[in-house]
Amino acid sequence: MTKTIVKRGVTELVTPGVSFNDDILQSKSNNFLAAVFLGKKTNGITFLDVSTGEFLTAEGNEEYIDKLLQNFRPSEVLVSKQQKANFKDSFGEDFHVFYLEDWIYKEDYAFESLTKHFQTNSLKGFGVDDFNEAIITSGAILYYLSETQHNKIQHITNIQRIAEDAYVWMDRFTIRNLELYHSYNPNAVTLIDVIDKTLSPMGSRLLKRWLALPLKDINKIKGRHEVVAYLKDNSEELKQIQYQIKQISDLERLISKVATGKISPREVIYLKDSLDAIIPIKTLALASKNEALKTIGDSLHACELLREKIGTTLNPDAPVAINKGNAIATGVNPELDELRTISSTGKGYLEALEKRESEATGIPSLKISFNNVFGYYIEVRNTHKDKVPTEWIRKQTLVNAERYITEELKEYESKILGAEDKISQLENMLYEQLVNWMATYIKPVQLNANLVAQIDCLQSFAQMAIDNKYVQPEINDSFELDIKEGRHPVIEKQLPVGTPYISNDVFLDRETQQLIMITGPNMSGKSAILRQTALIVLLAQMGSFVPAEKVRMGVVDKIFTRVGASDNISMGESTFMVEMNETASILNNISDRSLVLLDEIGRGTSTYDGISIAWAIAEYLHEHPSKAKTLFATHYHELNEMEAIFDRVQNFNVSVKELKDTVLFIRKLVKGGSEHSFGIHVAKMAGMPQTVIQKAQKILKKLEKDHSGEALNGIKAEKDEMQLSFFNLDNPLLEDIKEDINSLDINTLTPVEALMKLNELKKMLLKK
The missing domain is CATH 3.40.50.300 (P-loop containing nucleotide triphosphate hydrolases)
Incomplete structure (x- = not known):
């Protein structure tokens, strides 16, 4: 084997906020990368979960940015080097921060990056054209993706504006005090633990978003309530929807892997199975008597061609990796089918060829063998070499025999020896073609993922209402x-x-x-x-x-x-x-x-x-x-x-x-x-010593009798009780000492004068 220099380069950088690795990601939580920019009049913030394609941006004062950071809890935050100190002063040091060069945080650069990515002339269609600071932070995120070698990001198809006036305001203290997601006690149960009865990863992630951003629009709130009421009252439909949602994998992350080319054959099958499970949900939603559900059902994309293409291209038991083989179904490619036939039936083919040639030549001892020098050959003993056909080509002469090759044998040899390599190459090529074609369905699948997540959240509310008697x-x-x-x-x-x-x-x-x-x-x-x-x-x-x-x-x-x-x-x-x-x-x-x-x-x-x-x-x-x-x-x-x-x-x-x-x-x-x-x-309930309890009860009775506190003079420590060493707070001597201390100017007092004053105060107390 010849030794050659193997080129190695950085193909991808994994950071806390940028990862597609299932071992790192949590299925029920987003892994957000955030960027923050502190402007003169307002501030910008953008969140991206590269594993799902969710791209969200907002503007507001520092309190609003702080609230969003607390709610979305990004794994990594991008900040301009120039604003390093300001960011720490405003938001603390709890975040994993990466500092970028200041020139990246320029509106012109960011605008160009965004319009180039979305292939548009403006950002009006996304509703963020007047969000200058938000545009800056969004551009910083795209820059960071490029720098970390994440260039296949066509699954980022939209940038969504978080409208501050559309959602209930909760500051960081409220989010913390109500223990919505986290608690000071690591073993404590939080609100999300109780209300999350979702059945899909997309639903669980969306539920956290709904909790972070409660609605203020009455019609939208009532719309959700009506769906929950309908599902609660129609238990059979609820059960059917729940069953189908359980069959659905993480569509958002699967289709994101399609965009990046990182999806495995088995995951493609999961994607197809998930899309298959959406069809009954679509049917149930369309047949329901709730208008909001009907609208969702109407919006769900059947993705018929996608499901059909995957079904005909891949085997149902496709492996976890394409190099494991047998991912592409029979009938997709004639050459692949032939190569597989050659690979799997090679021994039988050789036996048949050997029998056929033996009968045709009348040489009973003829045999087909293989070695690494000549490959496949036909061996004929010298006693029968006069029967060898003229078209056979002699390759080697031995003492008792001669070895020949034929055109058919050499043709088969080239096929069987290269079959495995060719099978691997063909499967890789066909699979790559499939994944590239699937990328045209990114938007419909993302839409389906979002709609299924909505239904999942609403069925979760319905199930919770049933289980806990909510109204x-x-x-x-x-x-x-x-x-x-x-x-x-x-x-x-x-x-x-x-x-x-x-x-x-x-x-x-x-x-x-x-x-x-x-x-x-x-x-x-x-x-x-x-x-x-x-x-x-x-x-x-x-x-x-x-x-x-x-x-x-x-x-x-x-x-x-x-x-x-x-x-x-x-x-x-x-x-x-x-x-x-x-x-x-x-x-x-x-x-x-x-x-x-x-x-x-x-x-x-x-x-x-x-x-x-x-x-x-x-x-x-x-x-x-x-x-x-x-x-x-x-x-x-x-x-x-x-x-x-x-x-x-x-x-x-x-x-x-x-x-x-x-x-x-x-x-x-x-x-x-x-x-x-x-x-x-x-x-007493806390287990305080009995002597403390008894003394406290006596003091309480005296205080209740005389609010001035002078009644404390009558309380003396009895035997077996703890000694109270505090003197009467209303003692005239203490008032004199207090006034004396307050009148001191410690800035002009020398150390010797301070010691003398301290000694004077000590003598006053001893006289008491």
Whole structure:
């Protein structure tokens, strides 16, 4: 074998955001590559899943870009080198970022890249012609694909604009607080875990998109509800549709592999089988009595020629790789069929030829053999060489025999020896021709994938409604939110079997009950009521039925939550600072259709600071012209006084029943404020030492008797009790020390003077 230099080159770069590898990709999740550009007036962002061809772009302020980054969670983000610091300041360091040269982020370059790719003169047909910053980020993505050697991208057939005003606004805090996709607890169940009853990878990915972008258009919301209601009420059709969807593979990623030429023969069969399963779905949809389903059925492409071509070209059991052989069906190519016949029947052919020549020549000992020097030959012993026909060609003389070849034998030899190689070459050529021809069906197959994904999401909603007894919400253009017997969709699924979920009513409007002040003990379920209200609204505007007895609501345009808190140490922010940042974002963005959910505002600071801040925030929400619907959960019972001062503030509490030394949490929201937090009971339930519990109970009784705190003087540590070392907060001596410290100018104080002052304060305390 001759030694030659084998040329090797980089054919493709795999990056976190650009991959077709099934071992890397998750079937139920998109693998988005994102590009971000921070403009002077607005910002641009684009997402691409190269494995599916989904190309989405948007513009907006930093909060909107942040929201999209949180929802779409790209695996990789492209940023201009010039904007490296700005990106980190605005969006943190949680993303895998790749920095590109600044010249790539130019509108002219991006516009040219996009129009060249889509083979158009403008971008008006995509609705992004006035999206300058979005065009820039879209161009950056195309550049990155080219640089990573991904040039076969004809499956990117469209660029879709994410219209900010078409979907419900949720900031990053709300997305996190409601635990839509992820939780701080890795073992926690999230909303998507509960609502995802999709049966196809495309459906699961689309459901996440619907959750990220709930609708605001009443007609579109009602359209989804009507399909869900129809499927829920027609269980036989639902079962048939579900059965067919289960037969469908990942059409989006399969057709993307066609575009890139990376699809295997077996995957082509999967593609055909999936398209075959769409035909019954199309028939069922067209025959349904629901107009939206009929429209989907009418739009589904039968792809008859594609299915027929695959069926006649490939064997049904085609291998996972073309080089495994036997991918192309019999009858497609006569030469291939002949070569296969030669390859599979070679031994029989030689035996037949040997017999025929023996009979024709009368040489009984004639035999056909093979060696690497001469190939196939006919061997005749010397006793019979006078019978050899003249057309035979002598190739070798031995002591007792001679070897000959014939034209027929040499012709067969060339066929049989080259058959395997030729079979492989022919199969590769025919398969490549098929895949190239299939690429003309990229758009119809992508359309089918999207329509099947829609049906899958809607059947998922219908199945969830059946399984969990969800009801169809009534959506209107009012400003009311009226939930009867609402339930938390996630918590109710985690309860032990047979344990009923305590449902609750919530009513909010702009006239009489705009702000509900919810008080009640810790662990009573205040936070759950807040979250379930948001999740019910969210599900309703996704197009799903909801966990309640009845829901009547006007469309909500923004959902804000301030529920739970955590330190943001990496950014140098305390729990209280995080809380104030989140709350400030809410107050600066509320509208007349906003839903605001605030939980324990002000708990990260001192009691009086906390009460003051919480009161001021509640008053701001009440007095703001938007009159945003608000649930305000708090342990500050002083806020109950707001009901008497402000017309649209109503007090509610989550009820409990006190039984001797314990508390039974009823978890029912009832009218009126609560005066107790039952914190000591919660501490007892948590396993706090008995001495701590007893001491806390004594202090509580004294404090309740005299709010000034002077009653603490009467509490002395008894034997076997823990010693309280705190001195009276209202002691005059401490006030003097406090004033003394406050009057110090530490900038002018020398180290010696500081030590002397410290010693003076110490003596004052010792005199006490």
